[in-house]
Amino acid sequence: xxxxxxxxxxxxxxxxxxxxxxxxxxxxxxxxxxxxxxxxxxxxxxxxxxxxxxxxxxxxxxxxxxxxxxxxxxxxxxxxxxxxxxxxxxxxxxxxxxxxxxxxxxxxxxxxxxxxxxxxxxxxxxxxxxxxxxxxxxxxxxxxxxxxxxxxxxxxxxxxxxxxxxxxxxxxxxxxxxxxxxxxxxxxxxxxxxxxxxxxxxxxxxxxxxxxxxxxxxxxxxxxxxxxxxxxxxxxxxxxxxxxxxxxxxxxxxxxxxxxxxxxxxxxxxxxxxxxxxxxxxxxxxxxxxxxxxxxxxxxxxxxxxxxxxxxxxxxxxxxxxxxxxxxxxxxxxxxxxxxxxxxxxxxxxxxxxxxxxxxxxxxxxxxxxxxxxxxxxxxxxxxxxxxxxxxxxxxxxxxxxxxxxxxxxxxxxxxxxxxxxxxxxxxxxxxxxxxxxxxxxxxxxxxxxxxxxxxxxxxxxxxxxxxxxxxxxxxxxxxxxxxxxxxxxxxxxxxxxxxxxxxxxxxxxxxxxxxx
Amino acid sequence: xxxxxxxxxxxxxxxxxxxxxxxxxxxxxxxxxxxxxxxxxxxxxxxxxxxxxxxxxxxxxxxxxxxxxxxxxxxxxxxxxxxxxxxxxxxxxxxxxxxxxxxxxxxxxxxxxxxxxxxxxxxxxxxxxxxxxxxxxxxxxxxxxxxxxxxxxxxxxxxxxxxxxxxxxxxxxxxxxxxxxxxxxxxxxxxxxxxxxxxxxxxxxxxxxxxxxxxxxxxxxxxxxxxxxxxxxxxxxxxxxxxxxxxxxxxxxxxxxxxxxxxxxxxxxxxxxxxxxxxxxxxxxxxxxxxxxxxxxxxxxxxxxxxxxxxxxxxxxxxxxxxxxx
Numbered sequence: 001x002x003x004x005x006x007x008x009x010x011x012x013x014x015x016x017x018x019x020x021x022x023x024x025x026x027x028x029x030x031x032x033x034x035x036x037x038x039x040x041x042x043x044x045x046x047x048x049x050x051x052x053x054x055x056x057x058x059x060x061x062x063x064x065x066x067x068x069x070x071x072x073x074x075x076x077x078x079x080x081x082x083x084x085x086x087x088x089x090x091x092x093x094x095x096x097x098x099x100x101x102x103x104x105x106x107x108x109x110x111x112x113x114x115x116x117x118x119x120x121x122x123x124x125x126x127x128x129x130x131x132x133x134x135x136x137x138x139x140x141x142x143x144x145x146x147x148x149x150x151x152x153x154x155x156x157x158x159x160x161x162x163x164x165x166x167x168x169x170x171x172x173x174x175x176x177x178x179x180x181x182x183x184x185x186x187x188x189x190x191x192x193x194x195x196x197x198x199x200x201x202x203x204x205x206x207x208x209x210x211x212x213x214x215x216x217x218x219x220x221x222x223x224x225x226x227x228x229x230x231x232x233x234x235x236x237x238x239x240x241x242x243x244x245x246x247x248x249x250x251x252x253x254x255x256x257x258x259x260x261x262x263x264x265x266x267x268x269x270x271x272x273x274x275x276x277x278x279x280x281x282x283x284x285x286x287x288x289x290x291x292x293x294x295x296x297x298x299x300x301x302x303x304x305x306x307x308x309x310x311x312x313x314x315x316x317x318x319x320x321x322x323x324x325x326x327x328x329x330x331x332x333x334x335x336x337x338x339x340x341x342x343x344x345x346x347x348x349x350x351x352x353x354x355x356x357x358x359x360x361x362x363x364x365x366x367x368x369x370x371x372x373x374x375x376x377x378x379x380x381x382x383x384x385x386x387x388x389x390x391x392x393x394x395x396x397x398x399x400x401x402x403x404x405x406x407x408x409x410x411x412x413x414x415x416x417x418x419x420x421x422x423x424x425x426x427x428x429x430x431x432x433x434x435x436x437x438x439x440x441x442x443x444x445x446x447x448x449x450x451x452x453x454x455x456x457x458x459x460x461x462x463x464x465x466x467x468x469x470x471x472x473x474x475x476x477x478x479x480x481x482x483x484x485x486x487x488x489x490x491x492x493x494x495x496x497x498x499x500x501x502x503x504x505x506x507x508x509x510x511x512x513x514x515x516x517x
Numbered sequence: 518x519x520x521x522x523x524x525x526x527x528x529x530x531x532x533x534x535x536x537x538x539x540x541x542x543x544x545x546x547x548x549x550x551x552x553x554x555x556x557x558x559x560x561x562x563x564x565x566x567x568x569x570x571x572x573x574x575x576x577x578x579x580x581x582x583x584x585x586x587x588x589x590x591x592x593x594x595x596x597x598x599x600x601x602x603x604x605x606x607x608x609x610x611x612x613x614x615x616x617x618x619x620x621x622x623x624x625x626x627x628x629x630x631x632x633x634x635x636x637x638x639x640x641x642x643x644x645x646x647x648x649x650x651x652x653x654x655x656x657x658x659x660x661x662x663x664x665x666x667x668x669x670x671x672x673x674x675x676x677x678x679x680x681x682x683x684x685x686x687x688x689x690x691x692x693x694x695x696x697x698x699x700x701x702x703x704x705x706x707x708x709x710x711x712x713x714x715x716x717x718x719x720x721x722x723x724x725x726x727x728x729x730x731x732x733x734x735x736x737x738x739x740x741x742x743x744x745x746x747x748x749x750x751x752x753x754x755x756x757x758x759x760x761x762x763x764x765x766x767x768x769x770x771x772x773x774x775x776x777x778x779x780x781x782x783x784x785x786x787x788x789x790x791x792x793x794x795x796x797x798x799x800x801x802x803x804x805x806x807x808x809x810x811x812x813x814x815x816x817x818x819x820x821x822x823x824x825x826x827x828x829x830x831x832x833x834x835x836x837x838x839x840x841x842x843x
Contacts, residue, residue: 021715027730104728111724118773136772298630300591351632356672363676363719370724370774380722380730427630434632438775486632 027104030096034189035392042394043167045515047160049257053167056253058246061172061196064180072240073181079235094232095188098203099396103379105225107372109215113142114370123301133217144448145310145411147373150214152408153258154207159401161206161254162394169194177240187236197247198239199393204229205251213259265314272308280308287422293335295424295443305442311416316405317506327413327502329495332423332445343489347426351433351486361481368438374449375407378456385467398516399463406507410455410500418443437485447488447496450479454500459507559659559696559705561647562608569605570827578817584769585814594628596679616643622682631680638683641667656699663692676718678776686713686736704746711739726768734779737766754792761785770815784813802827
C-alpha cells in the first residue's frame with residue numbers, strides 16, 4: 001500500500017510541475033521596429049483631412065550645439081545610467097512601434113466598453129452619456145459601428161500627423177541624439193530618419209487627444225500609457241525632450257481637426273432617439289408600407305436597434321450620395337418569396353446541425369459582446385501580417401488608416417442597408433431557430449461581419465498582395481460563420497461581402513493615389 | 518444580445534451501495550458543469566467488488582451572480598442542465614478503491630435565442646485510499662487520502678457560458694478527509710485542492726480585466742470544503758451536506774457581460790444525500806439527493822437534484838459477499 005501511495009504522490013507532483021500556467025501573449029513577440037524602407041519621403045504623401053503636410057506649423061528646433069540641447073542629451077545619459085529591469089521591458093514593448101501599440105490599446109478599450117446597457121426597472125434602456133462616462137451605463141457602448149468609427153478617426157489622424165512630422169523632419173534636418181553624440185547608444189534600433197519632431201510623440205499626441213473624445217472615462221489609463229511611452233523614447237536614447245514636445249503638439253493639433261470633424265459627422269444623431277421619442281420607427285413604418293415584415297427586437301425587454309442612423313454618418317472614402325446611389329445593395333428577397341423560404345430553411349438546418357468545425361468558425365469570428373468587435377479583429381489580423389514586413393511608422397499608419405476608413409465606411413453602408421430594408425432576423429420568423437452566438441439587435445440584411453470582412457480583405461489584399469488569398473478566405477469564413485451561427489441568411493452574407501468589396505475598392509483607389517507607392 | 522450566463526454546480530450524489538461507496542458529484546462549471554466529482558463519503562468497497570450504475574442529475578437556476586450582484590436575465594429565463602452517465606467504483610482492496618464517472622450533459626435556456634449544447638463531458642478517475650482506521654473514544658476515526666484526475670472526453674466547447682457543458686480544464690485534485698462514526702451516527706469533513714490546467718478557446722484574443730492575445734486561457738486553481746453528518750445504517754444512509762467551492766483567483770463578470778471560463782466562480786450549497794439498499798434485492802443500491810445554492814459569485818443560484826441506480830458485482834471467483842467490508 002505504501003508503494004502505491006508514494007507512486008501516486010510522485011505522479012501528482014509530476015503532473016503539477018509539468019504544467020506551467022504562463023500564457024504566451026502573441027503581441028509581445030513583435031520585434032523592435034526596424035523598417036526596411038524608412039519612407040523618408042512620406043512628407044510628400046497625400047493627407048486625408050489636412051490640406052497639406054505643412055498645414056500645421058511646427059517651430060524650428062534649437063541648434064544641436066546650443067546649451068539647451070546639450071542639457072537634453074545629458075538627460076538621456078542620466079537616465080541610461082540607471083535603467084531598471086522594468087524599464088528595459090518597457091523599452092522592448094514600445095519599440096515594436098507606436099502605431100501598433102496604440103492600436104492594441106484601442107482594441108483593449110473597445111473590448112472593455114463593448115457591453116450593452118442593462119434595462120432599468122421600467123424596461124427602458126438608458127443611453128450612455130458622454131458627459132458622465134463613468135456613471136452606469138458607461139460611455140461609450142463601443143459596439144461595432146462605434147468601434148469602426150473610433151478606429152478610423154484615430155488611424156486617419158495618426159497618418160496625417162505622421163506624414164506632417166515627416167515633412168518637418170526633412171525640412172529641419174535635426175539629427176538623432178545618437179548621431180549628434182556618438183557616446184549615446186540607443187537601446188532600440190537606430191532610425192535613419194531625422195529626429196525632429198518625434199514620430200512616436202506625434203502618435204501619442206494624436207491618440208491621447210482623440211481618446212479624450214472617444215473613451216472619456218479612461219483618461220488615467222491613457223495618460224499612464226502615454227507617460228510610459230514618452231519615457232521609453234527618452235531613456236532609450238531615441239529622442240531628446242524637445243523632439244517629443246514638438247511631436248505631441250503637432251499630433252494634438254492634427255487630432256483637433258479630427259475632433260472637429262467628429263462633432264459634425266452626424267454620429268450624435270445615430271441613436272435615433274430624440275427626447276425619449278423613437279424616431280427610428282420611421283424605418284419600421286417604411287418596411288410595413290413596402291408590404292414587408294419589419295424587424296422586431298428579440299430581446300426582453302424590447303431593445304431599440306443599435307445606432308439606426310449610423311448609415312447617415314459622413315464617410316471617409318466617398319461622399320454620402322455614393323452610399324445611396326452606388327453602393328446600397330438591391331432589396332433582399334421578400335419575406336413572402338420562395339427564395340426567402342429556402343434561405344430560412346437553410347438557417348434552420350445550420351441551427352439544428354452544428355458540428356465542431358462550424359462552431360469553431362462561429363466562435364472565432366463571433367467578435368460579440370466584450371470583444372474588440374469585427375473591425376478590431378481585422379486590425380489584429382492586419383497587425384499580425386504587417387509586423388514581418390518591417391514597415392515604417394508612416395506606412396503602418398497609412399495602411400491602418402486605409403483599413404480603418406474602409407471598416408468605418410463599411411459600417412456606414414451596411415447600416416444604411418439594414419435600416420433601409422429593415423428586414424427580420426431568421427429567428428424572428430421561425431422561433432425554432434436557435435443561435436450559436438449572440439443575436440445582434442438590429443435588422444438582418446446585410447451582414448455586418450460580411451461587409452466589414454469584404455472591405456478589410458480587399459484593402460489588405462491590395463496592401464499585402466502575397467497574402468490576398470488568405471485574407472479572402474478569412475473574409476469568406478467570417479461571413480459564413482454568421483449563417484452557421486443561425487443569425488443570418490445566405491443572401492445577407494453574400495451581398496454583405498460584395499458590398500464590402502466595393503468599399504474596399506474605394507480604399508484601393510485612394511491607396512493608388514496617395515503618393516506612398 | 519447578451520445572454521448571460523451562469524454556471525452551477527450540480528451536486529450529484531451517488532451513493533454506493535452495498536455498503537460501499539457513497540459519493541458526490543460535483544457538477545461544476547459552466548452551465549452546468551459536472552466536473553469535479555468527488556467522493557466525499559467515508560465508505561469503502563471491499564476487495565474485488567465492483568459497483569456500477571447510472572446517475573442522473575438535474576440543475577436549474579433563474580438567478581445568478583454577476584460578480585457579487587444577484588440578478589435575473591429575461592434573455593435566458595431558466596437555465597437547466599441535465600446530466601446522465603455511468604459511474605463505478607472498484608475495490609482494489611478494502612483500503613484502496615478506484616472510482617470513475619463519465620457524464621453526458623445537455624443544457625438549455627428557457628428564454629432568448631441561444632441554443633443549448635450537449636455532449637460527453639469529462640472523464641474522472643479517483644483513487645481513494647484509507648490508511649488509518651482507529652478506535653477513538655466511543656467511535657471509529659478513519660482518515661482518507663483521495664486523488665483524482667479529470668480530462669475532457671470530447672471536443673466540446675467551453676467558451677459558451679452559461680450553455681457550454683464544461684470548462685475543459687484538466688483537473689488534478691488532492692483531498693484529505695476525516696470521518697468519525699459512533700454507532701450509526703457519522704460526521705465527515707474533507708478539504709480538496711484542485712489544480713486546473715489552462716484551456717484553449719476558439720478565439721484568438723479575449724478580454725478579462727485586460728486584453729489577451731492568445732487562444733490560451735489561464736485557469737485559476739480551486740479549493741473545496743465539504744461537511745456532512747447524519748445517519749449511516751445497514752439499509753439507509755441519510756446525511757446533511759454543506760459544500761463550498763472557491764476559485765482561487767479569476768475575475769468577476771462585468772456588468773451585463775457574458776461569463777467566461779476563468780471567472781472567479783464561488784458557491785456554497787447545502788442539501789441532503791440519501792442511499793438505500795433494499796434488503797430484499799441484494800446488490801442493488803439507490804441513491805438520491807438534493808441541494809440548493811445559498812451563496813455564490815459568478816455562478817447560477819441553482820437547485821439541484823440527483824438520483825442513481827447501482828448494482829454490485831463480485832469479481833472474485835467464488836467467495837461472494839464475504840469480502841465485503843463494512
